[in-house]
Structures are given as C-alpha cells and as structure tokens.
Amino acid sequence: TKSYTPNPALEAHAVKAASNPILSDGADYTTDPAPLVAGGKFYVLTGRDKAEPGVNDFIMPEWQMLEASGDPMRGDWTHYPHFLKPDDVFKWATPGRAYAAQIVQGPNGKFYLYAPVMQAGSTNKDGFAIGVAVSDSPTGPWVDAHPEGPVVSQSYPVANNIQNIDPTVLIDDDKRVYLYWGTFGRLKGVELEADMVTFKGAPVDVTSLTGFFEAPWIFKRKDTYYMAYAGNRAGPESDCTEAVYYACIAYGTAKSPLGPWTYRGVMLDPVSSTTSHPGIVEYKGKWYIAYHTADANNGGHFRRSVAVDEVLWDDSVSPPRPKKVVP
Numbered sequence: 001t002k003s004y005t006p007n008p009a010l011e012a013h014a015v016k017a018a019s020n021p022i023l024s025d026g027a028d029y030t031t032d033p034a035p036l037v038a039g040g041k042f043y044v045l046t047g048r049d050k051a052e053p054g055v056n057d058f059i060m061p062e063w064q065m066l067e068a069s070g071d072p073m074r075g076d077w078t079h080y081p082h083f084l085k086p087d088d089v090f091k092w093a094t095p096g097r098a099y100a101a102q103i104v105q106g107p108n109g110k111f112y113l114y115a116p117v118m119q120a121g122s123t124n125k126d127g128f129a130i131g132v133a134v135s136d137s138p139t140g141p142w143v144d145a146h147p148e149g150p151v152v153s154q155s156y157p158v159a160n161n162i163q164n165i166d167p168t169v170l171i172d173d174d175k176r177v178y179l180y181w182g183t184f185g186r187l188k189g190v191e192l193e194a195d196m197v198t199f200k201g202a203p204v205d206v207t208s209l210t211g212f213f214e215a216p217w218i219f220k221r222k223d224t225y226y227m228a229y230a231g232n233r234a235g236p237e238s239d240c241t242e243a244v245y246y247a248c249i250a251y252g253t254a255k256s257p258l259g260p261w262t263y264r265g266v267m268l269d270p271v272s273s274t275t276s277h278p279g280i281v282e283y284k285g286k287w288y289i290a291y292h293t294a295d296a297n298n299g300g301h302f303r304r305s306v307a308v309d310e311v312l313w314d315d316s317v318s319p320p321r322p323k324k325v326v327p
C-alpha cells in the first residue's frame with residue numbers, strides 16, 4: 001500500500017481519544033464527519049463549529065482533519081485543526097462558510113475534495129455551490145480541480161436556496177463516479193465523467209427514501225449500494241419523528257448506483273445534537289460509522305463533535321442489514 005506523507009504546512013497535534021467524541025474537551029468542535037481510508041490509514045475530514053454559547057447558528061469557517069494512528073474507535077489520533085478554508089483553494093468562493101465536505105480517492109489515485117462553499121456574487125444568503133479540489137495526498141495541498149467554478153453552481157437547479165450542500169461521492173468497482181447531494185428533503189444524484197467534475201447526463205431526483213432530510217452518504221458493500229442519511233419521519237421502528245425534531249440516521253439500498261432506492265430502516269437513533277450526519281467506511285475488515293453529537297465539554301446543537309463506532313452486519317437477510325449502532 002502506498003503511504004502518504006502528511007502535508008508539512010499543516011499544524012498538527014497528537015490527541016488521545018479514550019472514548020467518544022474523539023475531541024472531547026471543547027477546545028475544537030468537529031462536525032459533519034467524512035471518513036476516508038487511504039494508504040492504509042483511517043482519516044476523518046470534519047467541519048468546525050465555532051458558535052459561541054447561546055448562538056443558534058452554524059458558524060463554520062474551515063475544515064479540520066483527524067487521522068487515526070491505530071484503532072479508529074479508540075486511541076491515538078493526529079488532529080489538523082486548520083486543514084483548509086474555502087478561499088484557500090476556490091477563487092470563486094467567499095470566505096467564511098465551510099460546510100459538510102468529503103474527500104475520495106479517484107481512479108487515478110489522486111484525492112478529490114467535494115466542498116459546499118458560498119459562491120461569490122450570490123444574492124442569496126445561503127447561496128451554496130459545490131466545488132471540487134484535487135491533491136496528491138489526503139492532507140493536501142489542494143488546488144481547484146475546476147477553476148472555472150463549482151461543479152454544482154448556486155443557481156442550480158433554480159436560483160437558490162440552501163439545497164446545494166452535503167455532497168457524497170462513490171467510486172464504483174468499475175471506476176465510474178457518482179455524486180449525490182442535498183438537504184431539506186431534496187436528494188439529487190448524477191454520474192460524473194472521469195474528470196470527477198463534469199455531469200454525465202441529467203441528475204436524478206430520489207424521492208423514495210422515507211423521511212430523507214439531509215446528509216446523504218453513499219457506499220457499497222458486496223453487491224449492494226447503501227444510502228445512509230439524516231431523516232425524520234423515518235419509519236415506525238424509530239423515535240426520530242417530526243415531533244421530536246432530532247434526526248436519526250436511516251438508510252436505503254439499491255442494486256445500481258443511481259437507484260431506484262428502497263427505504264430499509266434506521267441504523268442510528270437520534271443523538272444529542274438535533275442534526276445527525278453519517279460517514280461509513282470499511283477499514284481493515286471492519287465497518288465504521290462516524291457521526292457527530294453534542295457530547296463534548298460545553299457542546300451543543302451548534303457545537304458538535306465527531307464520534308466513531310463500529311457497524312455490525314446481519315448477513316442472514318437480503319440485502320444485508322447494518323445492525324443498529326449503539327453509541
């Protein structure tokens with residue numbers, strides 16, 4: 001396995017995580033985890049919640065990175081607190097808002113960062129657009145893969161609301177690439193060209209995933225495609241009702257990467273933050289889910305922190321079912 005040297009320009013700190021959340025002292029709040037396995041290592045890209053106590057808004061100016069030295073459940077991590085800011089890499093973006101992003105390793109071995117940022121010139125306060133940056137290493141440095149502008153523009157498909165956020169990307173076994181994104185109940189998916197940026201055909205709308213709210217995460221296990229997401233009204237077996245308001249992590253499955261998707265159930269009950277946000281990967285033969293909670297010191301709905309737990313599978317049913325994660 002190729003190994004990747006950490007980006008020497010990044011500030012790095014050693015952290016011991018005896019239990020969840022990984023960073024628990026409240027000095028840095030980590031959000032919206034996107035795990036990545038590369039070079040035999042387990043990384044988690046996260047946002048940063050910077051809201052002061054009592055501020056009920058997402059104040060998220062930059063991304064952070066966590067890198068496990070061993071067992072991703074517990075143990076030693078390296079924390080890169082100032083991993084990247086939107087305007088470090090996207091000249092068409094305005095500073096200040098670094099929402100839920102994901103890094104994937106493309107078929108060419110390079111790393112691609114899909115990042116919702118504010119598009120300069122937007123007249124909408126939530127004029128998010130999704131940019132793509134590329135690097136030879138999971139820790140950067142990054143350059144804009146499409147300096148002409150975002151892959152999903154703030155004006156797509158209509159001049160905008162907040163819906164162009166929460167990208168998730170799957171590289172299939174045949175090397176084809178799929179991008180999904182969305183929030184507030186709208187989930188869109190599209191195949192991308194090998195350049196990792198250009199749409200191949202028109203996006204599909206996914207309407208069959210019960211209670212879909214936001215935070216889609218696509219992955220494949222054996223021959224089944226899974227879409228985990230933050231949902232409400234997500235099924236009778238769940239306590240994540242609209243009345244409770246807190247989201248659970250639900251999931252659906254499909255036999256092909258653009259669906260059709262079938263709702264299957266809930267895999268993580270609501271946590272202590274109103275938002276929930278999954279990232280699921282296989283690492284050294286085990287499956288892990290990263291999510292965030294309000295459980296760190298002085299944490300809250302806008303001061304969230306990333307946790308990691310193992311996902312166990314029931315392979316006696318078809319398609320195989322992830323057992324409910326017990327945080």
Ligand code: FUB
Pocket residue numbers: 031032047058099100165166214215275276277
């Ligand atoms: O962190 C801001 C938003 O909260 C994300 O985009 C959503 O997925 C939710 O976690």
